[in-house]
Amino acid sequence: MVTVTSSKQTPLYDLHLQLGAKMTTFAGYQMPVQYKSGIIHEHLHCRSQAGFFDISHMGQCRVSGEHAAEALEKLTPGGIVDLKPGAQKYTVLSNAEGGVIDDIIVTRNASGLSLIVNAGCKDKDFAYLRSQLPADCLFEALSDLALFALQGPGAAAVMAKFAAEAGRLKFMQACAADIAGSVCHISRSGYSGEDGFEISLPQADAERIARLLLAEDGVEPIGLGARDTLRLEAGLCLYGHELNETITPIEAGLQWIFKKGHRDFPGAEKILAQRQNGAERVRVGLLVDGRIPVREGCAIVHQDKQIGYVTSGSFSPSLSRPVAMALLDRRFAEPGAGLTALVRNSAIPVTVTSLPFVPHRYLRR
Structure with a gap:
């Protein structure tokens, strides 16, 4: 049954x-x-x-205690202890192999550190945080x-x-x-x-x-x-597509989330080596010729050899054309490079482009 x-x-x-x-x-x-x-x-x-x-499907939780920021920093690429009251940071929970358990938003407020995690990951995230945080940190799921x-x-x-x-x-x-x-x-x-x-x-x-x-x-x-x-x-990662437990933050193009000198976090050896030397594969944008969307999982090839795959793809209403993001062999990831996406029995020309496709309009000043 x-x-x-x-x-x-x-x-x-x-x-x-x-x-x-x-x-x-x-x-x-x-x-x-x-x-x-x-x-x-x-x-x-x-x-x-x-x-x-x-x-509201997203997960919300709170970590509090005198050493909460230090404890959470040891699970991420850092910057948590530097957060001032009322400040936020986008970061990831990394695993021992250098992959990403989840990408999260951390906010410091009067009651401690508030976290927002992805809906599909919140059960594993909450279990992971409970298991990894020390006894002097209070973890609360804000259901x-x-x-x-x-x-x-x-x-x-x-x-x-x-x-x-x-x-x-x-x-x-x-x-x-x-x-x-x-x-x-x-x-x-x-x-x-x-x-x-x-x-x-x-x-x-x-x-x-x-x-x-x-x-x-x-x-x-x-x-x-x-x-x-x-x-x-906007060129933003979606967990399960551009990020997962086998894709590192460097491969996903998240070099900017790291705190200088921070080396005490899961997977640091692999991640920091990639940060210094470059990763073998990198996330890029693709402009798609024609009107056929190039969807997740489509192979990207060069001279009949697969060099990567599409992580997300759809029609862009703002640009009136299909666009995609892909993980590519970095040797073929320069903007302007012409490649091919395999969509069923069709070979679709694509061009590597910088991200985002549409400029961000955040109020920074």
Whole structure:
């Protein structure tokens, strides 16, 4: 007999249905893929106005204690102890072989270090953190919280209306703020390449606050489909694609996350050797000739020899053409190099290009 495990729902499940969402199971949750206007409309709306994303499936947790930062730093390429209150850092949990257990966001706040981890990894992440952190660190899974993202050039004006202090944040800064009576933790960050915010709040307030934000002029709901095309255009890694337990942070192009002189973390010997000497394979962008998308898993060849594979690929609404990211032999990874992608029985010309495909618009100053 086969046991059927029902998927979970976020606090906004009923609201998604009311908004006409097409739902799918993702990382064990019922999530909106798209709404009535479709993925291309949602994508372009986020690029031009403001998109609202339900990302409550992501994992949220807290690590606290006098030595919490030092302990977490030993599990990552570093920079955690240097975080000032209200600052965030993107980093990874590395394994002993130099691969990536998960990529995470760490924020220092008054209660310790808050972490956001990927939905599909949160069970293994939480188990790993519990097993690796010392006894004087308190680990708490924050399962009673929801998480939203508000992204796009119109996001700042909307956020400033509800929480003036959040509107004054710069990229990768965070604060606590009251939104219509709900205590929220807000960061100026996101996964679209646009200026925007992520809002952590109690599940009990989730639908009420979501309706307030969605009622604002220029704000529309965005599903997982457009979230993926937005992050692809922005050249951002997706765990399970550009990152996994066999791909190192150097191969994934994350050289910038490392703290100078930090050598005490899992897989450091391999990772730091690659950082110094270069990795044999590297993540690149690909511009695709024609209209046929080049999807994940497609082989990339040069003179009939496979030199890499596609990690993510889709149609780019902003560029009106297919694009992809790939892991390639570094000898063939120079921008401008002409290669071939094998899509079923077709040989599709592709050109190596620098990332991102669409410039980031984060508010850094």
